[in-house]
Every structure is written in C-alpha cells, then in structure tokens.
Amino acid sequence: MNLFSLASRRLPCAGAVAQQSFTATVTEVNKKMVKLFGAGGFKGLPSYGTGVLVSSKGHILTCNNHILSSTDLRVHLYDGRFYHAKVLFREPELDVALVKVLDDVDFLPHYEIDKAAAAALAEAGDWVLAFSNCFHIATRDEPMSIQHGVISAYAELRGRRGVFDAPFAGEVYFVDAIANNPGAAGGIITNRKGALLGIVGRELKNTLSDTWINYAIPVQARVDIVREDKTESVDMRTFVKEAIAGTYKQSEKRKNKEDRGGYHGIVLVPNAVGVTPPYVEEVLLGSPAAAAGLRPDDLIVYIDGELVPSIKVFRDIMKQVGPGTEIKLEVQRGSKLKGVKLKLTDLNKVKAAK
Amino acid sequence: MMNGALYQVKDPLMNMPRRFVLVALAVTVLVCGARAQQDALQSEADRVAVVAAIKPSVVAIFARGGQGGGTGVLISDDGFALTNFHVVQPTGPTMQCGLPDGVLYDAVLVGLDKVGDVALVKLLPKTAGQKFPAAVLGDSETVREGDWSIAMGNPFLLATDFNPTVTFGLVSGVHRYQYPAGTILEYTDCIQVDASINPGNSGGPLFNMKGELIGINGRGSFDKRGRVNSGVGYAISINQIKNFMGHLQAGLDCDHASLGALVTTQTEKTGLGRMVVTSMLEDSDVARRGLELEDEVLAFAGRAVTSVNHYRNVLGLYPRGWRLPLEYRRDQTRKEVLVRLMGVQRRALDDPNPPKEDAPKPKVDNAPKGPPSPAAKYFEAKAGFANYFFNKREQDRLLQAFRRHGDFTSVAGNWTLDGGIRLKKLRTESKARIDIVEEKDGTSAKPVIRLKIDDFPYALEPFKGGQEAAALRAPETSGGLLAAMYVYHRLLTQGAKGFTEFSHGGHEPLYPPPLPGADPTLPGLAALRVDAEVLNTRHGPFLTKWFFALADQKLLGFELRLNENEDPCEVYLSDYRPVDGRQLPHRMQVQYGDGHYGTFRFNSFAMQK
Numbered sequence: 021m022n023l024f025s026l027a028s029r030r031l032p033c034a035g036a037v038a039q040q041s042f043t044a045t046v047t048e049v050n051k052k053m054v055k056l057f058g059a060g061g062f063k064g065l066p067s068y069g070t071g072v073l074v075s076s077k078g079h080i081l082t083c084n085n086h087i088l089s090s091t092d093l094r095v096h097l098y099d100g101r102f103y104h105a106k107v108l109f110r111e112p113e114l115d116v117a118l119v120k121v122l123d124d125v126d127f128l129p130h131y132e133i134d135k136a137a138a139a140a141l142a143e144a145g146d147w148v149l150a151f152s153n154c155f156h157i158a159t160r161d162e163p164m165s166i167q168h169g170v171i172s173a174y175a176e177l178r179g180r181r182g183v184f185d186a187p188f189a190g191e192v193y194f195v196d197a198i199a200n201n202p203g204a205a206g207g208i209i210t211n212r213k214g215a216l217l218g219i220v221g222r223e224l225k226n227t228l229s230d231t232w233i234n235y236a237i238p239v240q241a242r243v244d245i246v247r248e249d250k251t252e253s254v255d256m257r258t259f260v261k262e263a264i265a266g267t268y269k270q271s272e273k274r275k276n277k278e279d280r281g282g283y284h285g286i287v288l289v290p291n292a293v294g295v296t297p298p299y300v301e302e303v304l305l306g307s308p309a310a311a312a313g314l315r316p317d318d319l320i321v322y323i324d325g326e327l328v329p330s331i332k333v334f335r336d337i338m339k340q341v342g343p344g345t346e347i348k349l350e351v352q353r354g355s356k357l358k359g360v361k362l363k364l365t366d367l368n369k370v371k372a373a374k
Numbered sequence: 375m376m377n378g379a380l381y382q383v384k385d386p387l388m389n390m391p392r393r394f395v396l397v398a399l400a401v402t403v404l405v406c407g408a409r410a411q412q413d414a415l416q417s418e419a420d421r422v423a424v425v426a427a428i429k430p431s432v433v434a435i436f437a438r439g440g441q442g443g444g445t446g447v448l449i450s451d452d453g454f455a456l457t458n459f460h461v462v463q464p465t466g467p468t469m470q471c472g473l474p475d476g477v478l479y480d481a482v483l484v485g486l487d488k489v490g491d492v493a494l495v496k497l498l499p500k501t502a503g504q505k506f507p508a509a510v511l512g513d514s515e516t517v518r519e520g521d522w523s524i525a526m527g528n529p530f531l532l533a534t535d536f537n538p539t540v541t542f543g544l545v546s547g548v549h550r551y552q553y554p555a556g557t558i559l560e561y562t563d564c565i566q567v568d569a570s571i572n573p574g575n576s577g578g579p580l581f582n583m584k585g586e587l588i589g590i591n592g593r594g595s596f597d598k599r600g601r602v603n604s605g606v607g608y609a610i611s612i613n614q615i616k617n618f619m620g621h622l623q624a625g626l627d628c629d630h631a632s633l634g635a636l637v638t639t640q641t642e643k644t645g646l647g648r649m650v651v652t653s654m655l656e657d658s659d660v661a662r663r664g665l666e667l668e669d670e671v672l673a674f675a676g677r678a679v680t681s682v683n684h685y686r687n688v689l690g691l692y693p694r695g696w697r698l699p700l701e702y703r704r705d706q707t708r709k710e711v712l713v714r715l716m717g718v719q720r721r722a723l724d725d726p727n728p729p730k731e732d733a734p735k736p737k738v739d740n741a742p743k744g745p746p747s748p749a750a751k752y753f754e755a756k757a758g759f760a761n762y763f764f765n766k767r768e769q770d771r772l773l774q775a776f777r778r779h780g781d782f783t784s785v786a787g788n789w790t791l792d793g794g795i796r797l798k799k800l801r802t803e804s805k806a807r808i809d810i811v812e813e814k815d816g817t818s819a820k821p822v823i824r825l826k827i828d829d830f831p832y833a834l835e836p837f838k839g840g841q842e843a844a845a846l847r848a849p850e851t852s853g854g855l856l857a858a859m860y861v862y863h864r865l866l867t868q869g870a871k872g873f874t875e876f877s878h879g880g881h882e883p884l885y886p887p888p889l890p891g892a893d894p895t896l897p898g899l900a901a902l903r904v905d906a907e908v909l910n911t912r913h914g915p916f917l918t919k920w921f922f923a924l925a926d927q928k929l930l931g932f933e934l935r936l937n938e939n940e941d942p943c944e945v946y947l948s949d950y951r952p953v954d955g956r957q958l959p960h961r962m963q964v965q966y967g968d969g970h971y972g973t974f975r976f977n978s979f980a981m982q983k
Contacts, residue, residue, distance in 0.1 A: 039417040039420070039421070039522060039583070041518065041520050041521045041522065042520035042521075042544065043518040043519060043520035043521065044520075045520065046519050046520040047519075047520075064598075099646070100646055100647065100680060100681065101644070101645055101646055102641050102644055102645065102646075102647065103644045104644070123644050149544075154595070154605075154606060155595040155597070155606060157547060157550055157552075157566065157595070157606070158547065158550075159681055159682070159683050160639065160647065160680065160681035160683070161680055161681060162547070162549070162550075162681065162683060162684075163519055163547060164547075165546045165547050165566060165606065166519060166520065166544060166546050166547070166568075167543075167544065167546055167568040167605050168543065168544045168568060197568065197605060198568075198599075198603070198604050198605030198606075199605065201595070201597060201604060201605060201606065202597050202598075223597075223598060232598065232599055
C-alpha cells in the first residue's frame with residue numbers, strides 16, 4: 021500500500037495559492053448583502069447601515085440599532101433594486117433584528133442560517149473577510165466594502181458606547197481588521213470561501229482598556245433571556261427561524277440597574293400617558309441643565325446616541341449616568357435639533373452646599 | 375491546520391488496522407500542512423521580490439528645509455514623478471525629493487490637477503543623462519475588488535532615510551466616489567483599499583501584485599478614531615491620471631469636467647431606477663447637441679451609468695474640453711452624440727491648509743530662506759498654468775516636430791488652393807477655390823479670404839470694423855470656414871509669433887468624420903476617436919484649437935470659434951501628399967454643429983513668398 025498515493029489524492033489543503041485574489045468569493049457574497057437606510061443622520065449616528073439576506077423572500081438579519089426606529093426603513097439590494105422594509109422582530113439580548121422587504125420578492129441570493137449555525141466555531145488565527153457598507157461608500161448597485169483580517173480572539177465582549185454598556189454580553193469574535201466603522205453594523209464576516217461566520221457589531225470601546233474594538237457576533241451565539249417570567253436559552257438560529265415564521269417572542273427588558281444617577285436639574289412634563297415624550301417643563305436654577313443651556317419646551321430626542329422615545333426611557337437611562345459624567349443630548353427646540361453637553365453633578369454635594 | 379472536514383478514507387483503509395489509519399492521516403496532515411506552508415513561503419518570497427523591484431521608484435517629498443512632506447512615485451526615467459496636489463501645495467513650486475538609495479534631489483512642480491488632487495513634478499538629475507528608476511504604469515481597469523495590493527510611502531514621516539514603509543491589503547472596492555467634503559478635492563472612480571493609508575502616505579503609489587502602478591494614495595475615511603487609518607483608504611486610479619497626463623506634462627493647471635446637466639436617479643415606487651436629466655445649462659454643449667430634460671442617460675464615454683455615483687465617477691475621469699460620446703434614450707429610441715465637457719465651478723483656493731495633514735504641525739514657509747533652489751530656473755509662473763516653463767517646452771517640441779512636415783515660413787504670401795467640394799451629402803462635386811490674400815488698402819494691407827464654389831463667391835475681411843459675429847462665420851452653415859483658412863495660413867507661415875495667445879493644451883481626443891462613401895454602419899462614435907496633442911491660440915476674435923497626431927505631430931484638424939460656449943467650425947485634414955517638399959492635405963472635411971458643410975478635394979496649391 022502506498023501512503024504517498026493517498027496523500028497526493030486531492031488533499032483538502034489550505035488552497036493552492038496562499039495569496040489568491042478573492043474576487044470570485046466577494047462577488048458571490050455581495051449578492052447576499054443589502055444596504056439599509058433609516059433613522060439617524062447626526063454626527064455619530066449614521067442613518068445608513070448594512071444587513072444580510074437570510075431568506076429568498078427578502079428577510080434581512082441586521083444589528084438591532086437606531087436606524088431601525090424609522091417609520092420609513094429602506095433597502096437597496098446588490099443590483100440597485102430599491103424597496104421599503106419593516107422590522108418584524110428584535111432580540112435585544114442578541115443585539116439583532118429581523119427586517120422584511122415590503123414587496124413580493126423571491127429567489128434572492130441568501131445565507132441558510134441552518135447551515136451557518138451548524139458549522140464549527142471559527143478559531144483565533146483563522147482568516148476572515150468583512151463585508152459592509154461602512155461610511156456609506158456604496159450606493160445603489162455598487163458593491164459592499166470588503167476587508168481582510170484574522171480572528172484575534174474569541175472572548176467575552178465588554179463593550180461600551182458613551183455611558184452605555186453594549187447590549188450583547190456574550191462571546192464574540194474579535195478581529196484585527198478595522199471592521200466596525202459607521203454603517204458597518206449588520207454587515208458580516210465570512211471565511212475565505214464566503215461562508216457566514218458572524219454579524220459585524222457596533223462601534224464600541226472596550227470597558228477595560230477604553231480602546232476601540234472590532235468584533236462580530238458569531239452565528240452560533242446563544243444567550244439566556246427572560247421571557248414570560250422564565251429564563252430560557254435562545255440562539256441566533258432559533259431567532260431567525262422563528263422570526264421568519266412569525267412566531268418569535270422577544271425577551272423582556274432587563275431589570276433596571278440600581279439608581280446611581282447623578283443630578284441634572286431637568287424637570288420633565290408629567291408622565292400622563294404611558295409613552296409621554298420627554299418634554300422639558302422646567303430647568304432648575306443653577307443646575308447642570310441650566311449651565312448646559314436647556315430650556316423649557318425642549319424635547320430630548322437622543323442621549324449619547326440612544327433614542328429617548330418616552331419619559332420612562334429617559335429615567336431608565338439617567339439612572340445609569342453617574343455624577344461627574346458628561347453626556348451629549350440632542351434636543352429639539354422649535355424645528356431645529358440642538359446638541360447639548362450636560363455634565364451631571366453629585367446631588368448630595370448640591371444639597372450640602374445649600 | 376487543515377480546513378474543514380478530514381479526508382475521507384476509502385475502502386482499502388477501512389480494513390486496515392487503526393494504527394495504519396492514524397499514520398496515514400498524520401502523513402496527510404504533514405504533507406498537506408507542508409504544502410500550505412510551502413505556498414505561504416512562496417507567496418512571501420514573491421511579495422518580498424515585488425517590493426524590492428518597485429521600491430527604488432518611491433519618492434519621499436519634502437518642502438525645502440525638510441519640513442512637511444508626503445510621498446511620490448517616479449514614472450519616467452528622466453525624472454517625472456506623480457504625487458498629490460495637497461502634498462505640493464505647502465511646499466510651493468520647488469521642493470526636495472529623497473529616493474530610497476539615500477540621495478536627495480531638487481525638484482520642480484510641472485503640472486496640477488487640483489480637483490483630482492494630482493500633481494506632476496520633475497526631479498533634477500545630478501548628472502547629465504542620469505536615468506531614474508521608474509515605476510511601470512498598470513491598467514486600473516483590470517483591478518478587481520478582492521485583489522491584493524501594496525502601498526508604499528512615508529506615513530507619519532517615519533522614513534528619515536527615505537526608505538518607504540510598505541503596507542499590504544485588499545482592494546476593498548473599485549470605481550468608488552468620494553465627495554469633496556470641505557475641500558475642492560473630489561476623488562472620482564478611485565480604488566478603495568484596506569492596506570493601511572495614513573498621513574504621509576499621500577501622493578504615494580499603490581501597486582498590484584505584479585508591481586505595476588495602479589493608483590496614487592491620497593485619502594481615507596476617518597471618524598471616531600481620528601486622522602489615522604480606519605481600514606478605509608483611497609487611491610486615485612492610474613487610468614484617470616493617464617487621461618490628464620498630456621495636460622500635466624504641458625504644465626497646465628487642469629480643470630475637471632462637467633456635462634452641464636444634472637442627472638438624478640428616479641425610481642418608481644420600488645425596483646430599479648433610471649438616470650434622468652433633471653436640469654441643464656442652456657449654453658452647454660450637451661444642450662446644443664439636443665439633450666432634453668427627462669431624457670434617460672444610459673452611458674457616457676462607453677461606461678454604463680446606473681447611479682449618481684457612476685455618473686460623477688465617469689465625469690471625473692476627464693479634463694475639461696474633452697469630447698466624448700453620450701448615449702441616451704428618449705421615448706423608446708436610443709441616441710448617441712459627441713459632447714464637449716465644460717469646466718466645473720471651482721471654489722477659490724484660499725485655504726492654505728491641506729485637507730489631509732501629512733506632517734506634524736510645523737508651519738511651512740513657502741518663501742525658502744537662503745539661496746533659491748536650483749530647480750527655480752525651471753519654473754515660470756503664469757496665470758492659468760502650474761508651470762509655464764514646461765508649457766513652453768512642449769510648444770517648442772511640438773512646433774519643431776510639426777515643421778518637419780514642411781516649413782512654410784518662406785511662403786508667407788498669398789495662397790490659392792484649387793480643387794472641388796462635395797457639399798453636404800451631394801453626390802456631385804462642385805468646383806472650389808480658396809484664396810488667402812493680402813490686398814492693398816491705400817498704404818496698408820488687409821487680409822481677405824475668398825471662397826468660390828462653382829459661380830458663388832464668398833469673402834471675408836476678418837478685421838473689417840463693425841462686422842457682426844454672423845459675418846465672421848461666413849460662409850453660412852460653415853461656422854467660419856473663411857476665418858479658419860485665415861488662421862491656418864497664419865499658423866503655418868508665422869507659428870507662435872502670429873498669435874497673441876499661444877499655448878500647449880495637453881492631449882484631447884479628435885473624431886474625424888468617416889470619409890464619403892465609407893460604411894455607414896459604424897460601431898458607434900468611439901470607433902472614430904483619435905488621440906491628439908493640442909495647441910490653443912487666439913488671434914483677434916478667433917479662438918482656435920489645433921490637433922496634432924501623437925505619433926508624428928501631423929496636423930489632423932482644428933476648430934475655430936468666436937467664444938467658448940458655442941459650436942466651432944471644425945476642419946479635418948487628411949490625404950497628405952508632398953508638394954514642393956512640403957506635406958499638404960489634399961482633403962479637407964468641414965463640419966459645423968450637427969451638420970456636415972462639405973468635403974474639399976484639392977488638386978493644386980499655389981503659395982507665394
């Protein structure tokens with residue numbers, strides 16, 4: 021028996037040429053990617069993003085971020101076809117959402133989530149290609165931007181944006197490509213053959229080192245969520261399949277963290293309806309809000325990039341902002357949007373001073 | 375490590391003892407791993423070899439005195455190098471360039487494309503006949519998303535010994551458009567890379583893996599991480615630069631192009647969009663050629679236009695004044711016309727700070743202290759030119775080569791051209807005679823041009839006072855044939871001296887009409903294109919653009935107009951044959967607007983001293 025003859029028979033080696041061009045792979049993957057447009061458009065909050073098709077009928081998996089809070093969500097396919105779309109389901113604990121094209125489309129190139137999730141996890145050192153519409157470079161039928169890199173580590177995400185912790189708390193692929201840029205969230209990383217590995221995440225800083233990180237949530241991601249008072253385990257594949265079928269049940273909101281908020285001096289209008297928007301009724305004299313230039317009738321729209329649709333959300337957010345922290349608000353005054361920097365102080369110190 | 379599934383062992387091994395199977399697999403892994411390692415080592419060796427081959431052409435550019443800086447790349451062995459406009463903006467017209475062999479050269483600015491962010495400079499050789507190591511220009515149309523690329527330059531000005539830094543990455547996108555945000559620099563049709571591009575890389579080369587120059591790096595997308603590489607860099611494509619090369623070498627301060635029409639994407643509720651003309655400048659060539667609002671633009675210069683980015687990209691490839699085919703659709707009919715590009719409205723360049731800071735902050739003083747640079751004697755400032763010295767050089771070279779076809783300085787007197795003309799599309803030929811004369815008018819002489827077609831006489835005194843523009847365009851429907859003959863005589867007999875304004879205009883395409891009797895089923899206007907080098911002249915009210923063949927500087931044709939925004943009288947010369955030792959065109963085709971005036975056939979030329 022000749023062992024060498026075995027060895028020479030079509031070995032599944034890592035490619036004949038270590039430096040081949042990826043043009044063919046890129047062309048195929050690009051057909052499964054979409055450009056998303058929605059809410060945002062201020063500095064730090066782009067109104068564009070990326071998504072990936074997970075069904076032939078136009079179901080799109082993307083990041084559960086601010087652009088989806090638009091009532092006019094729009095999609096461009098790889099060939100420039102334009103459609104309106106809407107969010108079907110979200111899962112904040114996985115930091116993903118499923119969007120659907122609002123037209124009868126079919127036969128769209130897409131990824132099968134079953135196949136992707138059944139594959140083994142990629143490992144540190146594995147090559148990856150990242151696909152996204154970062155910086156809104158591509159419009160209409162222009163292709164996604166691609167980058168190359170390796171998986172640097174598979175580890176727990178400890179990320180934050182401004183004062184807020186990242187929604188996803190599980191293990192992610194960290195990559196050495198600078199993949200997490202404006203508009204890249206919802207993009208994908210693949211292996212060199214174009215197989216789906218993960219969903220590109222948000223622009224976050226590591227909470228321990230305060231440095232920018234580049235990461236993607238693996239398609240095999242699984243988290244524990246609380247649903248109907250029960251703790252259950254949900255993975256990306258289940259979310260996608262149940263969302264496409266229309267049967268997914270979103271997790272309940274996480275329990276509020278204890279109130280460690282600082283003093284701001286904003287008095288909002290009474291919370292009459294359950295979803296009263298956060299209009300400022302009064303700004304206390306000498307308070308940080310007064311110093312920041314806030315005025316009665318201002319409507320608080322964003323806090324550090326987070327949409328604030330109601331007084332309840334405002335209060336939940338402010339509970340997490342400690343004294344001494346400076347946050348950036350976007351408020352609507354009349355017909356204009358104004359950016360305001362607000363530095364919270366220690367209420368105890370204020371009381372003591374009086 | 376092996377990719378994916380293990381090798382499935384077939385029957386013979388199924389019956390083997392387990393030990394054998396394990397050994398077989400181990401050998402497979404070793405051999406496979408060894409193969410992959412071999413590949414990787416070979417690729418590494420290839421990269422090292424490519425870098426070594428291209429490194430000598432990479433230039434470190436500094437202002438005199440050593441402050442500031444960026445990168446450039448040599449493209450000819452006599453010392454021409456490409457870089458970004460924003461690299462030479464702080465240095466001024468003279469600068470210093472270091473090559474990786476450690477030698478520092480003085481250099482002078484040659485040509486500028488400010489909107490496109492390109493500059494051509496020339497290094498001064500240290501010895502006569504010195505040959506510089508030049509990069510080989512590639513074809514950026516062959517670059518694909520997913521290809522590998524190499525960038526070389528001086529990011530963060532690390533290279534105090536002029537040895538460039540090498541970065542390596544993927545082509546992330548091609549035909550990308552980057553809006554001029556806050557500056558006039560518009561990056562059209564550029565190559566996007568994830569090879570690290572940082573301040574200091576500006577003006578430097580982007581190479582493909584064959585070591586060919588495919589772009590000039592100059593820009594990046596930056597956001598929260600500050601002005602350092604964020605995974606997205608851009609290079610101006612070399613094919614765009616090639617279109618401007620003739621202009622740059624002629625020392626021009628180029629202008630980019632606009633169609634004079636606003637084109638936007640219109641989508642019905644959903645689906646694909648159409649590119650539709652939504653507004654147009656009345657005095658644009660595209661309006662004169664018959665384009666109307668609501669027409670659907672299909673392609674320009676042979677490139678399909680399916681988005682506003684595509685449209686902006688294709689326009690950014692060409693200098694103002696170039697003539698290119700436009701394909702559009704109205705109702706269900708496709709039409710194709712040749713369109714002359716207008717200039718863009720450029721904002722005044724009064725911002726002294728380059729948009730991409732290539733240096734740590736020291737201010738650069740444009741007036742260098744101490745003795746002037748040795749390169750200063752190769753620089754001549756003149757409004758509208760980056761460096762008039764090189765324009766004069768190109769003019770002289772062109773005229774000298776042109777004169778080899780025939781020196782007409784000794785026959786500067788009256789001329790008579792005799793022959794026939796086939797007017798418009800008539801099948802029969804009429805007799806034709808052109809006289810270019812000077813007639814005595816008392817004590818002075820006045821130029822008169824006469825044309826006789828059969829028994830119909832036409833005449834023009836170009837400098838008779840009180841004439842309307844229409845008279846200067848005689849005969850009617852020719853656009854100014856008589857005036858054209860006058861300036862033709864003047865160029866051949868007097869050269870540059872005969873004109874108040876005379877300059878080299880770089881390179882432009884020319885579209886000689888098909889000859890009478892030629893196959894009417896031509897494969898589109900692009901097939902008619904001939905690239906030429908251009909002289910621009912002014913004499914009295916006449917603006918003329920002259921087209922010379924690139925290969926031998928034969929005069930292929932010329933256009934005469936009274937002002938910029940109108941159709942010219944187009945004259946095409948061919949069938950050159952020697953007469954008294956001088957080459958003369960025995961055929962002359964005349965066009966005006968969308969009409970063909972006629973084709974002349976000359977039998978005899980009489981030229982007096």
